[in-house]
Amino acid sequence: MRELEAMGYSHLYGISPIVNALSAGKRDFTEDEVLANPEDPDIPEKAIPTTRLFIQETSVSSSPSSRSTSKSLASSTIKSLCASLSIPMTTTDKGTLNSMSNNRPHQGYVLRTRSLTLPQVPSSSLFAPPSDPTSPKLWVALDEVVDPQNFGAILRSAYFLGSGSSQEVRVLVCGKNSSPPTPVASASSAGAMELMDVMSVRNMPEALGRAKEEGWRVLGASLGGGGEGESRGMGEWDKDVPTVLVMGNEGKGMRNLVERACEGFVMIEGGGEANVEGGGVDSLNVSVTAGILMNYFVGRSN
Structure with a gap:
């Protein structure tokens, strides 16, 4: 597997x-014909470097539940999409x-496919003015968020709260x-x-400097402030002002230069706190923080 990934x-699972x-x-689901059709007939399909869907062998249930019916529909959708894209399918254990x-x-499905890369965009062409019809309601800038589960959870919230394909919330990361x-x-x-x-x-x-030049407000998420900007609770910031929300690294927070680029800092005020014995909770996970703040700034809160 490591050789294929290299x-x-x-x-994808x-x-x-x-x-x-x-x-x-x-x-990209197109394939190199030479790689997809090796000369050695004894090479197992799972070792061939080509896009392929692998499906778990299953036994048919005599009394299908609503859950199995839903999975059956999903299976039909996956197989239909693979057929339309000419992606081979293999049943395996x-x-x-x-x-x-x-x-x-x-869930019984693994898709071997070419890896994704994130497009790197020059800062000069990234931000349009907030009044531009192509601009989102909110940008979320992730400053060295390294955990893939946090990254994925933030994207899930951004897509859900940003009205799906209209992308009212867009995400920016460090190269x-x-x-x-x-x-x-x-x-x-x-x-x-x-x-x-x-x-x-x-x-x-x-x-972030370019964003400010275009008329965006840049706010950093913070436990208790930092930098030179004013730190306020979430409800004290006008959520109708076009905003770039900056989230810091899981352990170190925002880097100094990123923190200095923020005009202010937004806090989520909670009732929990840690004590010297190690009990309690004094902060939120970065993905949870991002979800709460996105919900506020895109106007989904009550």
């Missing part, structure tokens, strides 16, 4: 990521799928030291990663 292939990947048209997905929940768009991130996003156009920039502070 050749630029990923193993789970129904939603696979359906979305097949229907979104972002991935659960152990093989477990190996391909690193023992993560695959380096950020989670890549891996199968783990796709699964954590429930397949939203396959549908969203996530942008990457080489220099985040420069990009």
